[in-house]
Each structure stands twice: as structure tokens, then as C-alpha cells.
Amino acid sequence: MSNKVIVETIWLQERVDDASSINAAIDTLGRIPPNDSDDYDFLLDQARRGDRSAAFQLAKILVDDRSVPRWLGLGWLWVAACRGFKDAQMLLARELAHSATDAEPSGTPSKLLRMSLNWLNGQLPVCDVAADEAKRVSAGQGDLPSRCVLSRIGDPQSRDGRDLQARFSHMIGRQIGFAGTVCDPKALRDAIDEIWPWATDVSRHIAGQIALQMRAFDSRIRLRPLLVVGPPGCGKTSILEWCCEQLQLPRAVIACAGANDASGLAAVTRGWSTSRPCVPFQLMAESGCVNPVVIMDELDKGAPLGGQNGSVMGAVINMLGGSGKYFDGCLMAEVDLSYVSFLATANNLSALPTPLRDRFTVVRVPSPRPEHFPVVLAKIVADTARDIGVDRAHMPALSEVDQLKLLDIFVLGGQSIRVLQRAYSSFLDERMNMELDQLRFLN
Numbered sequence: 340m341s342n343k344v345i346v347e348t349i350w351l352q353e354r355v356d357d358a359s360s361i362n363a364a365i366d367t368l369g370r371i372p373p374n375d376s377d378d379y380d381f382l383l384d385q386a387r388r389g390d391r392s393a394a395f396q397l398a399k400i401l402v403d404d405r406s407v408p409r410w411l412g413l414g415w416l417w418v419a420a421c422r423g424f425k426d427a428q429m430l431l432a433r434e435l436a437h438s439a440t441d442a443e444p445s446g447t448p449s450k451l452l453r454m455s456l457n458w459l460n461g462q463l464p465v466c467d468v469a470a471d472e473a474k475r476v477s478a479g480q481g482d483l484p485s486r487c488v489l490s491r492i493g494d495p496q497s498r499d500g501r502d503l504q505a506r507f508s509h510m511i512g513r514q515i516g517f518a519g520t521v522c523d524p525k526a527l528r529d530a531i532d533e534i535w536p537w538a539t540d541v542s543r544h545i546a547g548q549i550a551l552q553m554r555a556f557d558s559r560i561r562l563r564p565l566l567v568v569g570p571p572g573c574g575k576t577s578i579l580e581w582c583c584e585q586l587q588l589p590r591a592v593i594a595c596a597g598a599n600d601a602s603g604l605a606a607v608t609r610g611w612s613t614s615r616p617c618v619p620f621q622l623m624a625e626s627g628c629v630n631p632v633v634i635m636d637e638l639d640k641g642a643p644l645g646g647q648n649g650s651v652m653g654a655v656i657n658m659l660g661g662s663g664k665y666f667d668g669c670l671m672a673e674v675d676l677s678y679v680s681f682l683a684t685a686n687n688l689s690a691l692p693t694p695l696r697d698r699f700t701v702v703r704v705p706s707p708r709p710e711h712f713p714v715v716l717a718k719i720v721a722d723t724a725r726d727i728g729v730d731r732a733h734m735p736a737l738s739e740v741d742q743l744k745l746l747d748i749f750v751l752g753g754q755s756i757r758v759l760q761r762a763y764s765s766f767l768d769e770r771m772n773m774e775l776d777q778l779r780f781l782n
Contacts, residue, residue, distance in 0.1 A: 386415065394419035395427045402434065429558075484559050485514035486629045486675065489620070493671025499609045503670060507616075510624050517678070518628035519560035520587045524550040527585060534581070534718060535574050537707045541567060544702050545582055560586055561630050562680040564659055566638070566696070568688050569704035572755030575684040576636050578704075583634075588680070589626035591618055592634045595641035595651050604635070605654035608668035616669045619658065619679045630678040639685035644692055652695050655681065659698040706754040712746050715756055719763050735770045 382400070385393035394415050401412030413434055419427035489510050494500045504511065528546035532539055548562055567575045576592065583590040593604050606617040615621065622631040635641075641651035658665050663677030681699075685691060688701065707715055716737075724731040737745070745762055752758030 386418070391419045391424040391427070395424050395430075398427065399430075402430075485516045486678065487512060487514055488623060488629055488675040489670065489672060491672055494609075497609075499614065500671075503616075507624055507670075509627075510620075515623065515627065515629045517559045517630050518588055518626060519630060521549065521553060521558055521560060522585055524553065527582070530585070531578065531582070534714070535578055535707075536714060537711055538574060538578055538704045540702050541578055541704055544700065549586075559630065559678060560588060560680075561678045562632070562682065564681045564683075564699045566683045566685060566688075566691075566699035566701045567704055568685050568701055570706050570753070570755070571686055572753075572757035573704050573706045574756050575704055576634065577756075579632075579634050579682050579684070583632050588630065588632050589622060589628065590632040590634055591622050592636055593618065593651070594636050595639075596637040604633070604651050605649060605657075606667045606669040609671070614669050616667050617654075617658070617665065617674070619665075619676050620667060620670070620674045623679070629675070630680065632680040632682060635681070635683040637685065638683040638695075639687045639690040652692060655683075656694055656698065707756065708754060709746070709750050711754070712749050712759075715749070715759060716742070716745060716763070719756070719760050723763065723767070735767065737766075741766060 382393045382397040386397050398412050398416035398419060401415060416427055416431045416434065420431045490512055492500055492504050492511060495504055524546040527549060528542045531542035544565065545562065552560065567579065569575050580590065604618050607614045619633055622633065623629055635651065635655065638651065644650050644653050658676055659681060663675060664673045665676050667674050683699065688696065720734055721731055724734050745759060745766065748762040749759045
């Protein structure tokens with residue numbers, strides 16, 4: 340068996356928690372003729388002794404050297420990554436993603452891409468030379484990305500200031516981590532297209548952002564400001580919430596319709612009994628991450644700019660300033676909102692002022708067409724079963740006549756998902772009452 344096959348067989352098995360596998364790889368890699376680099380012999384000796392930093396430096400030399408087989412550099416990169424070297428794990432994820440594209444090495448592209456995502460998300464176990472270091476890495480501590488979003492509280496000696504300092508002591512001057520899992524962008528796009536086949540523009544936009552972050556090798560998930568515009572009942576908010584679930588990002592949905600103020604998005608300044616920080620900061624404090632998602636539902640129906648009690652539109656404009664800094668009137672200090680994802684939905688784009696529209700990427704979603712009825716109904720049935728806590732198979736069966744009636748309601752209602760949801764709910768009420776009447780007759 341060749342050295343190439345030996346090494347690939349070891350690390351394609353993903354046995355990164357098995358010290359014998361790592362030692363076998365080191366033994367095989369160590370027998371490869373040396374590179375011309377002056378540092379190679381020294382780094383090779385140190386890497387053999389278990390120095391993960393030396394293994395990483397050795398890997399970088401070999402990966403950049405086109406005169407040696409690419410798998411050799413990947414082998415040493417794998418060794419450093421398995422020993423908990425974070426930079427090696429990140430670089431290996433990038434190289435594996437490229438390998439998936441090039442179908443090299445011998446692993447299948449899908450397997451390599453999955454391995455890349457696992458390394459990027461830190462989901463593979465680590466075997467380190469020092470037990471305490473292994474625990475530190477597996478616990479997600481160490482050199483993982485983090486950010487301080489609040490350096491101080493303004494007027495800290497006042498009564499309100501003291502209360503805020505006690506309440507948010509875990510945020511003041513502290514490094515806060517990132518949430519979320521980078522998922523396969525193609526799988527994400529395909530899943531959206533399967534559930535909401537009329538919303539392909541949204542699926543391509545969101546999947547494109549995730550793919551771009553993977554290309555930049557950035558595991559800090561943040562979606563650029565996105566405004567989804569479409570008629571009522573086309574699934575805009577459901578799509579955005581579903582994407583947050585898939586990316587494992589905490590979220591808050593702000594209902595903007597009918598509000599005559601900032602809809603709770605902006606901070607309420609001190610001096611009022613209802614004073615509180617802005618929603619993005621509260622969400623960061625509750626979730627313990629710097630990159631939650633704020634979804635503003637029906638933003639076009641919120642209070643317009645210049646309202647006496649404030650405006651959600653004005654609050655969004657202020658929060659989406661170029662620097663990412665927002666002065667919170669309750670905290671009386673600047674809060675870093677750079678990694679908060681701001682998503683919004685609207686029915687009428689013309690109702691939004693130009694300064695607000697310019698801060699978002701606008702993607703339109705049409706209403707589902709009549710041919711989408713089976714997909715829409717299937718999701719409504721599945722969601723209803725989940726909400727009431729029963730298996731979908733136990734939901735009342737829909738006869739052909741029932742489905743035709745629901746289809747007529749769906750079409751006459753302008754293909755609105757909400758209209759079909761109400762119709763299906765009425766169908767369930769009627770069917771349950773029929774079963775109750777049958778039970779009464781039998782008794």
C-alpha cells in the first residue's frame with residue numbers, strides 16, 4: 340500500500356479522537372523524503388515529537404509547494420488539526436472544501452464537503468497531547484472568535500446605572516462568542532426550494548451568502564440586511580425563521596404592523612418606568628452571542644419616520660449605520676451591532692422611505708401558484724401535527740373531495756398560505772366534531 344493511500348485511509352475515516360491513528364499518520368508522513376526548505380528537517384523533528392505548531396508550519400510549507408503531492412501537506416495539516424491546533428482546523432476545512440470541488444483526494448466530494456463543515460464548526464472530536472488542553476478545546480474555549488459589544492454603562496453611579504450594571508455584568512467589557520452552525524449552502528438552498536418552490540430568489544440569496552462566507556473561511560455567521568417583499572401569506576416570515584433554525588441562530592421577531600412607536604426595537608431611555616435597552620442588545624445578553632437575528636415583520640406597516648412616539652423605521656436606519664455602533668439611550672453607551680443580522684418583510688416596498696430601502700438587499704417573493712397546492716398543504720399538515728404534538732400519520736386523512744375543496748379555497752384566496760391554514764383548521768374542527776358525534780351514536 341502506498342504512503343498516499345495509507346494517509347488518506349486514516350484521515351478520511353475521520354478517526355481524529357484515536358491517538359493510534361494520529362501516530363500512524365505521523366509515522367507514515369515522517370518517512371517521506373524531505374522538502375528543500377531549510378526549516379523542513381527541524382519542523383519534521385518537532386512534529387514527530389508531538390509539536391502541533393510545528394506540524395502546522397510543516398503543513399503550510401508543503402501545501403504551498405507544488406513540487407510535492409498535495410496529500411502530503413493535507414496529512415500534516417490533519418495531524419495538527421487533530422491535536423487541537425485551531426488554525427490548522429480552519430485551514431483544513433478550507434482545503435477540504437477545495438478538494439470537494441476538485442474531487443481530490445480519493446474521498447467523495449460530498450464526504451469531503453461534510454468533513455469541511457465539521458472541521459469549520461468544531462464538531463469533530465480532538466485528540467491532544469495534553470489532557471487539559473484537550474478539555475479546553477473540546478469545550479469551545481481558547482482562540483475561538485469573540486467580540487466585546489459593550490465596554491461600559493453610562494452614568495454608572497445613578498440608581499438606574501447600578502441596576503443596569505448588575506443586570507448586564509456578564510456583558511460589560513467581556514468577550515462574547517458567536518452562535519450558529521455553518522451548513523451546506525447547496526443543501527440549504529435545495530431544502531428551501533423543496534418547501535417553498537416559489538421562493539427561489541430568497542433561497543439563492545441566502546445560500547449565496549453562506550457559500551461566500553465559506554469561501555472567505557469565516558465561521559462567524561452574519562446575514563447581510565435582507566428585505567423580503569411579497570404579498571400577504573406567501574411565506575416570507577416562515578422562510579426567514581426556518582433559515583434561522585437551520586443556522587442555529589437565536590432570533591426575535593418584531594411585529595411592526597399597527598405600532599405607533601418603535602415597536603419595541605429601539606431602547607427606551609432612562610427616566611421612564613418602562614426603560615430598557617434595545618432589542619438587539621437584549622437578545623445578545625439573553626442568548627450569550629454577538630450574532631443573533633432580528634426579524635422585523637411587516638416593516639412597511641410600522642410607524643413612519645417623524646412619528647411623535649418614535650418610529651421602527653427610524654430605529655432601523657440608526658442601527659444600520661455604517662460603523663455598526665448604536666447609541667443605546669437606556670445603557671447610555673454605544674453598543675456594537677456589527678454582527679447582528681437584520682431581516683425584514685414587507686408587502687409594499689413603496690411605503691418604505693428611500694434611506695431605509697437603501698440599507699437592505701431587496702428580494703421579492705411571489706404568491707405560490709395553484710400547482711404548489713400539494714406542497715403548501717403538506718407543510719401546513721406537518722406544522723399542525725408538530726404544534727399539537729402528534730405524529731403526522733395520526734392526523735385526519737384528507738379525501739379527494741376534501742382536497743378539492745381546500746384547493747378551491749386556496750385559489751379563490753389568491754394562493755395565500757394563511758387562507759389555506761384557516762381553511763385546514765376549520766376542516767379539522769369539523770372532522771373532530773363528526774368523530775365525536777359518531778362516538779355519541781355508538782354509545
